[in-house]
Amino acid sequence: MGLPTKENNYYPPAELNLVNFRLYGKCRDPKIDNAIFFPKKTDSNEKYQADVRAAKAVCRECVVIDLCGEAGTIGKEDGIWGGLTKEERRQLGRITKINRR
Numbered sequence: 001m002g003l004p005t006k007e008n009n010y011y012p013p014a015e016l017n018l019v020n021f022r023l024y025g026k027c028r029d030p031k032i033d034n035a036i037f038f039p040k041k042t043d044s045n046e047k048y049q050a051d052v053r054a055a056k057a058v059c060r061e062c063v064v065i066d067l068c069g070e071a072g073t074i075g076k077e078d079g080i081w082g083g084l085t086k087e088e089r090r091q092l093g094r095i096t097k098i099n100r101r
């Protein structure tokens with residue numbers, strides 16, 4: 001059957017949480033180079049941008065993108081989580097805090 005995808009209309013079970021969602025991440029596909037999810041600012045800007053674009057393309061097809069983005073925002077993790085860079089998640093966190101005031 002392979003990994004769950006939006007194309008094969010597979011959706012993960014409802015009991016997913018901020019820890020176990022990773023089991024359903026499209027980035028677990030062994031054909032995908034996981035390095036793209038951790039683009040390095042020390043790489044050339046072209047390579048950095050190419051890795052970010054490639055990672056975001058994978059995330060857009062991932063069935064747990066929302067949970068992953070939430071987990072990445074809470075944990076302040078490095079890399080691409082939920083289709084967002086660390087800077088984008090930081091911005092989103094600021095906006096959410098402002099809206100809560």
Ligand code: SF4
Nearest residue numbers: 025027059062068082
């Ligand atoms: S949203 Fe992206 S980083 Fe998160 S689990 Fe899915 S593919 Fe992996």
